[in-house]
Amino acid sequence: MSSTLWIGTRKGLFALRADGARRRWKLSGPQFLGHIIHHVLQDPRAPRVVLMAAKTGHLGPTVYRSHDRGRSWREAAAPPAFRPVSTGEEARAVQRVFWLTPGHASEPGSWYAGSSPAGLFRSSDGGEHWQPVAGFNDHPMRPKWAALGTPDGEFLHSILVDPRDPRHLYIAISIGGVFESTDAGGDWAPLNEGCAADFLPDPNVPFGHDPHCVVLHPAHPERLYQQNHCGIYRLEGPGRRWQRIGRAMPKTVGDIGFPIVLHPTDPDTAWVMPMDGTSVWPRTSIGGKPAVYRTRDAGSSWRRMDRGLPRSQAWFTVLRQAMCADTHERPGVYFGTTAGEVWASLNGGERWRCLARHLPEIYSVSHAT
Amino acid sequence: MSCTVRIASPLRSYADGAAQLRAHGDTLAEVLAHLEQRCPGIRFRMIDEHERIRPHMRLFVNNNEARELSAAVRDGDTVHVICALSGG
Numbered sequence: 001m002s003s004t005l006w007i008g009t010r011k012g013l014f015a016l017r018a019d020g021a022r023r024r025w026k027l028s029g030p031q032f033l034g035h036i037i038h039h040v041l042q043d044p045r046a047p048r049v050v051l052m053a054a055k056t057g058h059l060g061p062t063v064y065r066s067h068d069r070g071r072s073w074r075e076a077a078a079p080p081a082f083r084p085v086s087t088g089e090e091a092r093a094v095q096r097v098f099w100l101t102p103g104h105a106s107e108p109g110s111w112y113a114g115s116s117p118a119g120l121f122r123s124s125d126g127g128e129h130w131q132p133v134a135g136f137n138d139h140p141m142r143p144k145w146a147a148l149g150t151p152d153g154e155f156l157h158s159i160l161v162d163p164r165d166p167r168h169l170y171i172a173i174s175i176g177g178v179f180e181s182t183d184a185g186g187d188w189a190p191l192n193e194g195c196a197a198d199f200l201p202d203p204n205v206p207f208g209h210d211p212h213c214v215v216l217h218p219a220h221p222e223r224l225y226q227q228n229h230c231g232i233y234r235l236e237g238p239g240r241r242w243q244r245i246g247r248a249m250p251k252t253v254g255d256i257g258f259p260i261v262l263h264p265t266d267p268d269t270a271w272v273m274p275m276d277g278t279s280v281w282p283r284t285s286i287g288g289k290p291a292v293y294r295t296r297d298a299g300s301s302w303r304r305m306d307r308g309l310p311r312s313q314a315w316f317t318v319l320r321q322a323m324c325a326d327t328h329e330r331p332g333v334y335f336g337t338t339a340g341e342v343w344a345s346l347n348g349g350e351r352w353r354c355l356a357r358h359l360p361e362i363y364s365v366s367h368a369t
Numbered sequence: 370m371s372c373t374v375r376i377a378s379p380l381r382s383y384a385d386g387a388a389q390l391r392a393h394g395d396t397l398a399e400v401l402a403h404l405e406q407r408c409p410g411i412r413f414r415m416i417d418e419h420e421r422i423r424p425h426m427r428l429f430v431n432n433n434e435a436r437e438l439s440a441a442v443r444d445g446d447t448v449h450v451i452c453a454l455s456g457g
Binding site: 058 | 377409
């Protein structure tokens, strides 16, 4: 199986391609030099198809599509955009397409996109035309759910489709919380019980939380993991209460970070990349000593994995889309840093090596076959 | 009315690399609609879904900045599409 890592950066798109053994990697690019690439994903239902969420410093947000594994790209005819509004209504405009998710396996060509400010969009034709999902974007509670966004706007991300049911969806909003729909996005309900929101005046609120990344395992879809601004959590459905599995992390490290990545076949194994969430929130590797932490028991315990990573004075951040695993039998784990480095481990995090340096700030890393 | 549209470099990929094009219209909105017909996709990169000029775009008719798409365009005018960005 060949491997490609799509590297979305603040200044363009790069690719790392490997031989079957994943020992030799070749960097190519940039494509779209100067474009801001928030997310790049292969379509698992049609592996030649890749979608990319992009904008530039000047120009509005859009989506590009490739039908030849990234050799050529074509812009969406109708990129994600909110519906026209009546006089007096709030006129939100998509500032960035932040997140992409392929739709259900039974719905070829379907995709979801999340934006900032928080909006949910769907395409039924492979990303050529996008329509707003009115059930969320016009939900009477949406202005309250997404009321506390940062000056950059709140971000809608972690769009999850239940592999058992295409009508069962999850989304996450930073800041806003996790929300669930069981009717294909027609209606939504908060799903935040048990999550801390210690930055709010009342931390015991039904929404207003800050999920950084939420993931679902295809082999165990009733279980969700979440890396939140306030810790690492797991939810075992049909229960609706999150458990803070980050409590098992070393106290000196804490359980703050952006990404959380699951093993492709083992729902009990996950990797996180802790960052410094103390005082003024530096959001760098803790103490300048980056480390990945892995659990193999669904969060009951965590193990530090830093062999091969810098031992000191490495102050990067790994953003929420910038860490992934591949689908090999012995899965590779990869992350990209805000310092423009791409790191890989082919043995579950036991040992890391740097695949690329000196790239622009990395926003997303995804694996393609 | 026929006018010249001068296109900033970030948008020239939509115009086959052209730095300027001829377009028609009595208002900026009509000129941009005509431009969109010739260069599909270019308008949404400049104008958002609520007909607002995007924050880092500036549109001038001759030497006058146009803040609204209703701005009048006369025969022989030049519409300048300018990109405004700071920082790295």
